[in-house]
Amino acid sequence: MPITGASRKPLSENKELSFDELYLKKDYKGAAQYLLKNKQQFDSGIFHYNLGTVYSKMGDQATARFHLEKAIQEGYINSSSLNNLNFVKSNLQVDDLSTSSSLPDQFVNITTSIPVAGYVSFTLLLLIIFTLMIRFQKITKKWVMAAVLILAVVPMLFSFIYVKDVNHAIALQDIPLYEGPSKIFSEKGKVRAGSKIILGEFKEGWFYVEFPLSLAGWINKDQLGLF
Known part of the structure; x- marks a missing residue:
């Protein structure tokens, strides 16, 4: 489980160990305390990612999942955060929203797991495609234009009305x-x-x-x- 975004320099003259040093020494409790004490030094997503990783090392998988889910919600989405979350979930093996076989549960889990920024980006992409279709006269009827425009903005409206x-x-x-x-x-x-x-x-x-x-x-x- 890689760590990221940690300062490698001691904070003061008393040679206080950095987060990286504490983590590599396997002093996970000390690493967690360092993160909580120096939260302002980290981007929010990186802070929760690092804290989730440390709690997983400490064996507190429930708290680890909370912070890793929070990191992803904050936009820290990459192979490390997703792999660490999957590792924690496999250790927990709980029947919950993310593992439910119910179609309503699956729909809600997928749609609410996407950050609002993701919906905004998808909407902008659809609007660009819509603009190009008009420019190259792939759409000429006004009612079709109106229908496509409405469909294009639905994801962003859904995110602002419900997801957020x-x-x-x-x-x-x-x-x-x-x-x-x-x-x-x-x-x-x-x-x-x-x-x-x-x-x-x-x-x-x-x-x-x-x-x-x-x-x-x-x-x-x-x-x-x-x-």
Whole structure:
């Protein structure tokens, strides 16, 4: 699991070890503390990527998944971040949004995993193609132009109307799932540590789990990593 973006120089005259040095010495706890103490030195995506990698080395795969998912959401998408996330998910082996066989769950997982910037880029690409089609007279009828233009901007509209407001979360430990927003209601199961879920309504410290559909119910906000 490679690391990236870390300062290789000590921060002060007392020869404080850098993140790279702590990581290579396998002092993963010290490396995590360094990252948390010096968060402002890192790009947000790189910070969460490095922290997720360190937590994975420490054996806390649930927290590792939260930070790696957060890194990807922040736009740090490359082979290292994707491979590390896949490694963590394989260790967790939870049945959640990303592994569900339900078509609604799969659709929501795919569409909400794409960063808003990805939707914007895709829309711009479609608009460029649309412009070229008009220029070379591949489209001449006005109603067809209007229909194609609407289709071109649908991805960006979808991202701004829905995707940007979706509340993802990772369960940082096994959390009981209830039929209502209180412990007075019957417990209907558990959300296993490391599970990826999408949250809906919030009531006095409780979230309703919207997806995956198999985990529909209420969960306490404690021990949830929100992103």
